Amino acid sequence: MSDLIYCPYTDREIEPSLSNSEHIIPLSLGGSNSFVLPVNAEFNSDAGSDIDGELANDLLVLFRRRHFDARGHSKKKPKILSKHSKMDSGSRPVQVEFAGEEGIKVYDPVQKRTLGEEEIAGQQFTSRFTISRYGRLKFAAKVALAGGYFVFGDWFRSNVEHHELRALMNFDL
Structure with missing residues (x-):
């Protein structure tokens, strides 16, 4: 039996020591401590700043x-x-x-x-303030990816074209 965990964000099996808990909906956006899953810690940190943080600090969302x-x-x-x-x-x-x-x-x-x-x-x-052109799309893709895996587990991993969600989540012009 493997001790590795699957990270839906990186589409890789990782050591538990390289993971942390991801709030699928961040607390700052009304999320819950019971809607979490383990993901790659480094990626989660970057996505938390780039995607979640950008949306949470959007003037209209504030x-x-x-x-x-x-x-x-x-x-x-x-x-x-x-x-x-x-x-x-x-x-x-x-x-x-x-x-x-x-x-x-x-x-x-x-x-x-x-x-x-x-x-x-x-x-x-x-x-003057800026609204991110793609921030909401990237956030929706991130939530769909993590939420899909949270709810459906390996079935989601095997039967859904999740690479498309990952491409949207990582979209950068």
Whole structure:
């Protein structure tokens, strides 16, 4: 009997010492500690940053994470922060935090301080943020690959064209 485990992300049998637990849906996106499987630790770390982290920190997703209080391993409340903002007709760099019921908080990185209400009252702000063109597709492929193996096991491995999901998950122009 083999002590190796199968990693659906790398499509390889690996030593258990090279694995860690993958949250199929990350905690930061509302996942559960009971929906996990062992995968290649190095790949999981990279995918966690590149795929899960990118989606979890997407400005639009952050609004939903805060609404549902979806926290990651850090247990910190999601913070919606636009670091690429300007105030005073676009001349003053600031960071704008959308703080829910508290309104907005504006931080001046040049003066290294949070601006008071009287300083931001009546001001116009311009913010810039990026939405990943393929991030959601890569995340969906990653979840389908891990979830399919989690639910169907070796049947999934033998009967599903999972290399196509892997190709989408690893897609890079």
